[in-house]
Structure formats: C-alpha cells, structure tokens
Amino acid sequence: MIKKEWMTVLSQKSIAKNIYELTLEGELVQEMNEPGRFVHLKVNGQMMPLLRRPISIASIDQANSRFTMIYRAEGEGTKLLAEKKAGDTVDVLGPLGNGFPIEEAQPGETAILVGGGIGVPPLYELSKRLNERGVKTIHVLGFQSANVAFYMEKFSELGETYAATVDGTLGTKGFVTDAIHQYNLQADILYSCGPVSMLKALEGLHLTKKGFISLEERMGCGIGACFACVCHTQNDPTGTEYRKVCSDGPVFPIGEVAL
Amino acid sequence: MSRLQTKLPGLTLKNPIMPASGCFGFGREFSGLYDLSVLGAIMIKATTEEPRFGNPTPRVAETPGGMLNAIGLQNPGLEKVVGNEIPWLSQFDVPIIANVAGSQVEDYVEVARTISKSEYVQALELNISCPNVKTGGIAFGTVPETAKHLTKKVKEVSDVPVYVKLSPNVSNIVEMAKAVEDGGADGLTMINTLLGMRIDLKTGKPILANRTGGLSGPAIKPVAIRMIYEVSQQTTLPIIGMGGISTVEDILEFYMAGASAVAVGTANFANPFICPELIEELDAYLIEHNIDHISDLTGRSWNKDGKRTYHCS
Ligand SMILES: Cc1cc2nc3c(=O)[nH]c(=O)nc-3n(C[C@H](O)[C@H](O)[C@H](O)COP(=O)(O)OP(=O)(O)OC[C@H]3O[C@@H](n4cnc5c(N)ncnc54)[C@H](O)[C@@H]3O)c2cc1C
Ligand SMILES: Cc1cc2nc3c(=O)[nH]c(=O)nc-3n(C[C@H](O)[C@H](O)[C@H](O)COP(=O)(O)O)c2cc1C
Ligand code: FES
Numbered sequence: 001m002i003k004k005e006w007m008t009v010l011s012q013k014s015i016a017k018n019i020y021e022l023t024l025e026g027e028l029v030q031e032m033n034e035p036g037r038f039v040h041l042k043v044n045g046q047m048m049p050l051l052r053r054p055i056s057i058a059s060i061d062q063a064n065s066r067f068t069m070i071y072r073a074e075g076e077g078t079k080l081l082a083e084k085k086a087g088d089t090v091d092v093l094g095p096l097g098n099g100f101p102i103e104e105a106q107p108g109e110t111a112i113l114v115g116g117g118i119g120v121p122p123l124y125e126l127s128k129r130l131n132e133r134g135v136k137t138i139h140v141l142g143f144q145s146a147n148v149a150f151y152m153e154k155f156s157e158l159g160e161t162y163a164a165t166v167d168g169t170l171g172t173k174g175f176v177t178d179a180i181h182q183y184n185l186q187a188d189i190l191y192s193c194g195p196v197s198m199l200k201a202l203e204g205l206h207l208t209k210k211g212f213i214s215l216e217e218r219m220g221c222g223i224g225a226c227f228a229c230v231c232h233t234q235n236d237p238t239g240t241e242y243r244k245v246c247s248d249g250p251v252f253p254i255g256e257v258a259l
Numbered sequence: 260m261s262r263l264q265t266k267l268p269g270l271t272l273k274n275p276i277m278p279a280s281g282c283f284g285f286g287r288e289f290s291g292l293y294d295l296s297v298l299g300a301i302m303i304k305a306t307t308e309e310p311r312f313g314n315p316t317p318r319v320a321e322t323p324g325g326m327l328n329a330i331g332l333q334n335p336g337l338e339k340v341v342g343n344e345i346p347w348l349s350q351f352d353v354p355i356i357a358n359v360a361g362s363q364v365e366d367y368v369e370v371a372r373t374i375s376k377s378e379y380v381q382a383l384e385l386n387i388s389c390p391n392v393k394t395g396g397i398a399f400g401t402v403p404e405t406a407k408h409l410t411k412k413v414k415e416v417s418d419v420p421v422y423v424k425l426s427p428n429v430s431n432i433v434e435m436a437k438a439v440e441d442g443g444a445d446g447l448t449m450i451n452t453l454l455g456m457r458i459d460l461k462t463g464k465p466i467l468a469n470r471t472g473g474l475s476g477p478a479i480k481p482v483a484i485r486m487i488y489e490v491s492q493q494t495t496l497p498i499i500g501m502g503g504i505s506t507v508e509d510i511l512e513f514y515m516a517g518a519s520a521v522a523v524g525t526a527n528f529a530n531p532f533i534c535p536e537l538i539e540e541l542d543a544y545l546i547e548h549n550i551d552h553i554s555d556l557t558g559r560s561w562n563k564d565g566k567r568t569y570h571c572s
Contacts, residue, residue: 001291002291002292004531004532042529047324047477047505048324049321050325050326050476050477050525050528050529051319051321051326051528052528076321093531217316217317218317219319220319220326220328220525221282221288221527221528222528223289223292224284224287224288225282225283225284225287225288225289225527226281226282226284226330226528227281227284227304227313227318227330228318228328228330229318230316230333231316239312240310240311240312240336242312242333
C-alpha cells in the first residue's frame with residue numbers, strides 16, 4: 001500500500017563526488033517488498049521546490065525498518081536533500097511503481113545487471129535478492145568517471161563486477177556495452193536501469209532472451225493520475241496506447257515500451 | 260459539517276472542496292489512498308471525442324512556487340470515459356463534474372451531449388482554456404464571441420448544468436465571463452493555467468517538449484484572486500475558484516474574492532492527501548471563528564455587508 005510518512009534520517013554520507021547515500025527509518029519500510037520500486041520525496045515543507053523527487057530504493061532492511069537511497073545532488077531539490085542530517089525528517093510517499101520481477105530468474109541461472117550512473121542504485125537490492133534466490137549475478141556498472149563511481153565493492157561481494165567509464169579512469173574505457181563485449185559476458189536474463197541511450201543500446205544487443213529495464217521520466221503525481229510520465233508502446237509507437245512510467249513501470253519487460 | 264454544505268446549479272455538495280480537472284485522473288489512483296466519498300465533488304480529466312495520447316515528454320517542469328504542464332489532454336476518449344471510468348467512479352458517494360474538451364464546436368457538442376446523459380454526471384465543466392493543444396482549447400477561451408457561441412451550442416444539448424472554465428490568458432476576464440453568461444452558462448470555474456515556458460540552461464532549449472505549457476500552483480494564486488474578484492462583481496454566476504490552493508487560508512482568500520466553492524489541482528502532487536486534510540481543517544476553522552456557514556465569506560472583499568451573494572434554491 002502507498003503511504004506517506006515523515007521518516008527519520010539515520011545517516012547521510014557522501015560516497016563519491018556529489019553522490020550521497022541516505023538511510024531513512026520508519027514504518028513505511030514494511031511496505032517495501034520488491035527491488036526496483038521508488039519513493040517520491042518532498043525535500044522540505046515549503047512551496048519551493050514544489051514537487052516531489054522520485055528516487056529509487058537501493059536497499060531494504062525490514063528487520064530494522066530502514067531503507068537506503070543513493071542519489072546525485074544536482075538541482076535544487078536534491079541539493080536540499082543532501083543537507084539533511086541524522087535526526088532530521090523527510091516526507092516520503094511510497095513505495096511507488098512496479099519493481100524488477102526476481103521470479104523471472106530461476107535458481108542456477110545467471111542474471112546480468114547493467115546500471116548507468118544514478119541508475120545503478122536499484123540494482124543493489126535486486127542483486128541481493130537474486131543471490132538469496134540462488135541466481136548468479138554479473139554486474140556491469142557505467143559511470144562518467146572514477147570520481148563519481150560508487151558501490152563497486154558492495155556489488156563485488158555479490159558477484160563478478162565490471163566497470164566502464166567514459167573517460168577510462170575506471171574499468172573499460174567507454175560504455176557498459178563496451179565492457180560486455182570486452183569480457184564477452186553471457187547471461188540468461190538482463191536487468192537494467194540507466195539513461196535511455198544505454199537502455200536502447202542494450203536492447204539492440206539481444207544479449208539475453210528475457211530482460212527488464214527501468215525508465216526515468218519527469219513526474220508530477222508519481223501515482224498515475226496526471227499523465228506526466230507517459231510513454232508509447234512498441235506495438236503502437238505513434239498511436240494512443242501508452243504506459244505510465246510511475247505506475248505501470250518504472251520497470252518494463254524489454255520490448256514493451258518505445259524508447 | 261453542515262457549515263460546509265454547498266448548493267450550486269446541479270450540485271449538492273457535502274463540502275465545497277474538490278480536486279481540479281487533470282490533477283486527479285478519473286479518481287482510481289487516489290481511491291487507493293482515501294475514501295473518495297469525503298470529497299465535495301470530483302472534476303475528472305478532460306474528455307475528448309476520440310482517445311488522445313497527448314504531447315511528447317517531458318510534459319512537466321518545475322518553476323518557483325509552481326509547475327508547467329503540457330499534457331495535451333491525454334484521455335481514453337468519450338466512449339471509454341462514459342462506459343468505464345464514470346460508472347466505476349459512481350461507486351463513491353460524490354458528485355462528478357465532467358470536463359469537456361475538443362478542437363471544434365462539433366466535438367464539444369458531441370462530448371457534452373453524450374457525457375451529460377450519463378446518469379452519474381451532475382455537471383459539465385467546459386474546458387475552453389487548455390493552453391496545450393494546437394487547435395481549439397484556448398482559442399475558444401480568448402475570443403468572447405466564440406466562447407459565447409460554444410457555450411450556447413453546448414447548453415442546447417446538455418442534460419446537466421454547464422460551468423465554463425475560463426482562461427487567465429486574456430486581457431479582459433470580465434468580458435469573457437459576461438460572454439459565456441450571455442451564452443447561457445450556469446456557472447464559472449476559474450482559473451485554468453497561465454501560458455509559460457522554461458529553458459534548460461544546459462541545452463539552451465525549452466524543457467518541455469511542447470515548448471510552452473500551463474503554469475499552475477501557488478505562483479498563480481494572485482492572478483486567480485484578482486480575476487475572481489473582478490468577475491464575481493460583474494456576473495451573477497457562481498464561481499468555483501482554483502489556482503494555487505494548498506491551505507485553508509488560500510480557500511478563505513478565494514471565498515473573500517468571490518468564490519462559492521474551490522478546486523485543488525497541483526497541490527495534490529505535493530500532498531496526495533491534501534483534499535481530505537483541507538476539508539477537515541476548513542470545518543475546524545469555521546467552528547473556531549464562529550462562522551455559521553462558509554458561504555458567508557463569499558465576496559467579503561467587495562461586498563460591504565458580507566451577505567451571501569449567491570443562492571441556489
Ligand atoms: C523512477 C525514478 C527513479 C530514480 N532514482 C534515482 C536514484 O536512485 N538516484 C538518483 O540520483 N536519481 C534518481 N532519479 C532521478 C531523480 O529523480 C532526479 O535526478 C531528480 O528528480 C532531480 O531533482 P533535482 O532537484 O536535483 O533537479 P531539478 O532540476 O531541481 O528538478 C526539477 C524537476 O525536474 C525533475 N527532474 C529533473 N531531472 C530528472 C530526472 N533525471 N528524472 C526524473 N525527473 C527529473 C525533478 O524531479 C523536478 O520535478 C530517478 C528518477 C525516476 C523517475
Ligand atoms: C498536470 C495538469 C493537468 C491538467 N489538466 C487539465 C484538464 O484536463 N482540464 C482542465 O480543465 N484543466 C486542467 N488542468 C488545470 C487545473 O484543473 C487547474 O485549473 C489549474 O492547474 C490551476 O489550479 P492549481 O494551481 O490548483 O493546479 C491541469 C493542470 C495540471 C497541473
Ligand atoms: S507522474 Fe503522474 S501519472 Fe506518472
């Protein structure tokens with residue numbers, strides 16, 4: 001169920017340049033049942049910034065009623081969020097959307113998890129759950145540069161982990177697809193989150209039979225009521241058929257929505 | 260909560276607070292958050308004759324104290340709205356106000372005729388003020404004669420009272436209000452969004468794919484207040500006021516300007532529970548301040564004896 005709660009900041013730290021790891025505590029965590037869903041945050045109680053900010057759930061600790069997000073402080077809202085300290089409260093609406101279906105990967109199979117930039121965070125909880133299920137995970141994480149890369153070690157604890165950076169300061173120089181080629185990575189199922197250009201390139205690779213991608217779109221309500229976040233489907237790319245990223249997604253099977 | 264009971268043409272409202280069109284879909288999503296029966300009414304998303312996909316994304320952009328939207332009237336079309344959405348919504352004890360849109364007079368007439376025959380629809384809101392579609396929409400809302408003609412045509416076929424939604428993108432709002440009053444409107448809803456634009460500094464291009472969009476939220480409240488203040492003194496039509504409402508104080512200001520009910524749009528995004536919260540808070544405010552009825556405040560800013568200015572028997 002979707003709830004709204006003032007959750008308490010347990011910790012916030014900078015883990016790379018302009019990248020923050022924020023852990024919140026509250027009852028809402030009990031509703032978080034699936035990796036890949038997101039929360040909609042109001043960073044202050046004021047009229048500026050007016051809208052909530054969608055941020056993915058990066059890891060869930062239900063036993064302690066905590067969850068963690070990783071985000072880039074970039075614009076007005078996320079910069080204000082970065083100022084929050086332990087003990088402060090944040091207005092959280094969630095959990096929203098549909099996450100990555102882990103049951104699509106069978107125990108013993110290999111899943112390749114491909115993330116780009118701030119698309120990496122939701123893959124962390126996903127990887128933990130796949131591993132619990134007995135699915136082997138390979139991670140390919142793309143960043144602009146080494147100074148904005150994060151969680152390489154944490155992912156490494158869960159499975160093989162490769163990095164690609166645009167400037168070559170970490171891992172393969174280039175994009176995630178370059179790393180996939182370089183190491184000739186193979187898997188049964190793909191899960192991915194990142195910029196549309198990356199998702200498109202991955203779709204074109206036909207690396208696996210099955211795949212799921214998570215999209216980003218500017219949002220109003222975040223719950224499916226305002227039609228801000230709509231995209232076309234591949235079946236009907238110029239017609240009236242649509243999916244809402246916030247409530248039908250953000251995760252879709254590869255081939256469902258037009259990128 | 261009898262202090263809040265409000266009668267308007269075609270509408271008997273438990274309270275005068277309702278979600279504004281386009282900010283609440285057809286109610287399905289919000290019904291998972293709270294019981295929609297607590298609302299005064301629901302203004303459903305604009306309906307056009309044929310299904311519409313709307314504009315390319317990005318469709319929204321934030322602004323200081325507000326937001327721009329260029330949804331482009333996305334909706335599943337008349338048949339599905341009348342066949343599925345409205346009957347579904349009728350399970351709640353809440354009046355439905357159907358927002359009617361089109362690009363030519365015939366479209367509006369067709370939608371109005373069919374949708375007003377739905378047994379569950381209590382009133383129409385004629386959207387002559389959408390800034391986000393290429394044809395129709397705002398054109399009908401900026402030329403008084405055109406607005407009057409359209410209102411008349413729609414009135415001829417509608418089985419329920421017709422409220423006309425005014426655009427603030429005009430230099431003389433009173434003239435528009437009088438034109439639709441002449442055309443036979445039963446009430447006014449105001450204001451729709453103000454045309455605006457934002458540019459992305461990184462790309463040097465407009466943020467919205469549609470380039471321009473409609474500005475809503477607290478930033479437009481003073482414009483709405485001024486327009487309702489002017490119009491309410493010059494017509495006898497009841498006004499459902501909207502534009503930036505997010506607090507009880509905002510609602511009081513709209514009433515004092517001349518509104519007889521209010522709608523909440525953008526604020527539903529920041530706080531999806533805003534409507535039920537405002538309903539409770541408004542009632543508590545009236546009790547605390549010994550105000551017998553919310554309508555006692557209507558037009559207080561210009562009506563010296565503070566009497567009710569609008570009665571519907
Ligand atoms: C489902 C989903 C999950 C996300 N998960 C994460 C995450 O885990 N970590 C992370 O760092 N970022 C994530 N993002 C992107 C994040 O929402 C934006 O970076 C953030 O909203 C920008 O806000 P701002 O205050 O920095 O920017 P501003 O420029 O002040 O934002 C202005 C407006 O534009 C919107 N906006 C700007 N950029 C984006 C964007 N890329 N996507 C969507 N809306 C945008 C804002 O929400 C706001 O409404 C996610 C986005 C979506 C849709
Ligand atoms: C995302 C969005 C969609 C809207 N869609 C419609 C619509 O379909 N029909 C309509 O008459 N008004 C529409 N509006 C305008 C609102 O109903 C309202 O008149 C306006 O936003 C001002 O109120 P607010 O500041 O409380 O949002 C829309 C507004 C927003 C923000
Ligand atoms: S953000 Fe409102 S429908 Fe998706």
